[in-house]
Amino acid sequence: MARGELMKKLLASYGRDEEFRAVAEQIISEEEKKNNVVLARSLRKTLENPSKPTRPKALAPLIPFPEAAGDFIERIEPVHSRQDIVLSRDNVRVFAGLLSEFRSGEQIRRRGLAVRSKLLFCGPPGCGKTLCAEIFAAEVGLPLYIVKLDRLISSYLGETATNIRKLFEFARKQPCVLFFDEFDALARARDDAGEHNELRRVVNSLLIFIDRIKPAGFLIAATNLDRSLDPAVWRRFEEVVWFDRPDDKMIREYLGLKFKNVILGFDPSEHIASLAGFSFAEIERVCVQAIKAAIVKRQKDVRADDFEQALADERRRRRDHSRLENRS
Structure with missing residues (x-):
């Protein structure tokens, strides 16, 4: 090997x-x-004969997986690094601050101050929230656990608050990054007339748990529907990070990232204007489809017509998605 x-x-x-x-x-x-x-x-x-079994400070030992929380979380091994993501200037500054704060945690706590550990990620789908959580976990050297909402939200509504309690108890003991995706499914506004009384009680419990917990690592919640969140959720998080659709500068950087190992027969930067309003996930699909088209045609390079056809397919996909949304 x-x-x-x-x-x-x-x-x-x-x-x-x-x-x-x-x-x-x-x-x-x-x-x-x-x-x-x-x-x-x-x-x-x-x-x-290891001289001294030590671990780097950033890497946390794993406690045994508790039966109480094991049904609701899944450990994910990060496969991406900071080179795989494009962030806005503001978000680069925010995450640099969070990392510095985490690494100086002992000195901060000695002065009676708390390290920011509860983060809320907001923004449209495909703009890097989940990827950022993965890379952030790798950067701080903590295991990443994804909350399985489908199992957490019990069909017996009275059990959901109990399940959440088990989950937060795990996060209190285990140094980790605990990631809630689609957080709005749990933390919907309590004044929504369509919500069941029991679900409102779940939100009440959730707010109390978030307020009281001092996680051994980080609690990160992500939502595409920030307007659906209960207003009381916002102040429970010490940092709110917005992931917007990329601007021209970020699109240029992302195209360079996606085509870095590919021979090009055209200049992708000439298509930046055509990608305005697209998410990173949509741009990635365009790039990957263009590369695959070149492979199928046995070309040595990716050409403008490959990219333009992939872009046209993505626009069609967006139109079809819009029609479905309008029908619903």
Whole structure:
């Protein structure tokens, strides 16, 4: 196996001792086969007699998965890095501040101040909220847990508040990033005439839990429907981050990101105006479809007609989606 692949497996197995050791043994065997005897001997000695089992400060040990919360959360391994996202200047500043604050947490708490740990992400679909939560978890070195809302919201409405309590108890004990996507499904405005009384009680419980919790890591909630949130939700979060559709500068940067490993036979920047109002997810679909079209035609490069056809398909998709929304 290629050395790079082995190193990726080694890092991915961090925190799982048996798997980590097995990959480390593979790396040592590879070095022995290459006759790198001194290095192999040194690696084996370190593996057998670790000097001091320490973890980087940013990486949190995992507690056993509690049965109480295990049904409602799923651990996700981050696969993206900060190079895979385009943020507005304001959001870059916000996240840089959050990271600095987290890394200086001990000094801040010593002075009797709290580190910001409850974040609300707002904005239209496809503009980077979920991706940002993943990358943020990787940057702070904490495991990412996604809340499974379909299981959390019990068909027996009286159980939903109990389920939420279990979830918040887990977040209080486990240093992690706990991510609620489509948060509006839980935190809808209580004055909505269409809401059931029991659901209003769920919102009441949710607000109390958010208010009282001091998570061991971060609580992040994301919504596409910020106007549907109960007004009392907003003050429970220490930071609200807005993810808007990209402007021309961000579109230019994102096109460069999507086509960075591709030979181009045209200048994508000439199409920036055509992408105004598109989300990152929509732009990504256009780019990926253009690349696939070039592959199917066995071209060495992606050409303007590939991109323009993909753009036309995305516009058709948007029109069809608008029709469906209007019917509903």
